[in-house]
Amino acid sequence: MSATSAEAIFARMTAQGDLMLAQLDRWAAETPDKVFLHYGEDGVRLTFAEVAAHADRLAAGLAGQGIGKGDRVAVLTRNSLVAALSLFGIFRAGAVYAPINFNLTGGLLAYQLSDAAPALLITDPSFLPALAPIQDEIRIPALALHHPAPGDHDFEPAPEIPAGLPAPLDLAELAAPGRPVPRVEVGPFDPAAIIYTSGTTGPAKGVLLGHRWINQYSFFGRPLANADDAIYCDLPMYHVAGAFWLLGVATWSGQTIGIWDKFSPAKFWDRVAECGATSATLLDVMIPRLMSAPERPDDRDNTLMRVHMQPFNANHHAFARRFGIDIVTVGFGQTESGAVFAGVIDEFPEGQGTPPAFWRGMPKAEILAAARDLGRVIFDGREDLPKGLMGAINPLYELGVLDETDAPAAPGEVGQLCLRPRVPGMILQGYINKPDATLKVLSNCWFHTGDAVRCVDEARGLHVFVDRMGGFFRVRGENVSSFEVETALARHPAVRAAAAIPLPAAEGDEDDIAAFVELEDGATLTAEELAAHAAAEMPKYMRPRHLRILDALPVTPTSKIEKYKLRAALLAELDAEKAPA
Structure with a gap:
């Protein structure tokens, strides 16, 4: 059996444990005093042991409200620390984490809250004015409020509680010590989360994900780092990239993760220095906005040595050269399918990227060796790379590039990216309340991503992203x-x-x-x-x-x-x- 075969990769992945919460418990036992969550907005630093203890207390409070295995708990907050702590407490209770897009108002907010049908909503007073106009459209059995303290970055005087909402519980009191902690048996196929698609091209759908899905989503990023690394995160915790890619990698690998509520090009490098981040994920317009800042002679003097860019950015090497980034990873992933494609770009010969004085974590040679062990293709960043590069397919999936009849597209032609998992628990369990949409996306025994791709190197299995299927115009x-x-x-x-x-x-x-x-x-x-x-x-x-x-x-x-x-x-x-x- 090859080290990069589906069987070998699956064995490695599951040997590391399918449950994110179990990894928190592991590090809480092995390195209890190490900082796990570095919340830069308010300078809060919580150790693995403190986060695990908070998960126990919150789960006990949820259990006291009658919330148990399979119940849904919605989280509506801009505060990424509150969201992350809630996630672990919800998992401890055996419940389903159902974060809500905090930018929504009116009918869109009412839709997600009604669709998720939570047993309890965790939010903060700043959202009460948004909930008041829709209170007749939603049914929230229980409400728990996080109250920012005076001096916190998100503190504001609390508005009145809308009359139609239930009398709120205090989230701090809900997570107070003294209650018995529930011990709920949870397996890899139990529902873990409902994450809504972005809705940028149509109505958002609630994607039901199991615990193993979280494991596979973060797995291919974990071998490229160790506990001496640190992760930077400014992505929201209602999105899989924030909650399960970045937070998931940190949880499995025992890293410190620096979290902020939103991206700031002006503050980005100061934040990297504050938490000593060695890796970050940059999406879409983040890269040109960072590159737009005036160049400085000390641009390379930072600890960041690995950056994941999605989608692939043609200016990757210019970015790496300016800021001293050794390795750029690329890929393709979705809420429904997880991490599907990946590639590794070695931007510079040894010693020409991150200054040695700033290097932390695994040596570069070990990172590249770990990537090869996963079957990743490694590219030379100084060479021209194909536009839309996604890399090679995750061995745990069978790949199809199919036409409108689900027949294989001709070699080199554009077709829809379709997938079949080779092992169980790899893709969505379904769209909640949308059985027809679930059947459609899984028709003909394929998962249809809705994305158009093309194979550019059959020998190495390299594919490029062309567009959303709806991103084609007929002109x-x-x-x-x-x-x-x-x-x-x-x-x-x-x-x-x-x-x-x-x-x-x-x-x-x-x-x-x-x-x-x-x-x-x-x-x-x-x-x-x-x-x-x-x-x-x-x-x-x-x-x-x-x-x-x-x-x-x-x-x-x-x-x-x-x-x-x-x-x-x-x-x-x-x-x-x-x-x-």
């Missing part, structure tokens, strides 16, 4: 990818980021293209100049019919561009122009 008889349009626009030196969307064509049944750009700080660019750039970079059919220059593109807390907002605003603008004076 003048040609298929156009939003990814291609955005890449071409972003080549203009004044453009920091771009987003392209389809609109119903002014004539015919195909699409018109609309594009929106965000400029670099201090840059100026007219619509005419941008149109001239598009004309120079793109064939005529690919050029956007509508171009808009914005102060900032709307993004989710995970830095995904919210294209539906751009589309709605432009359609309203165009409708207003058509209206009679």
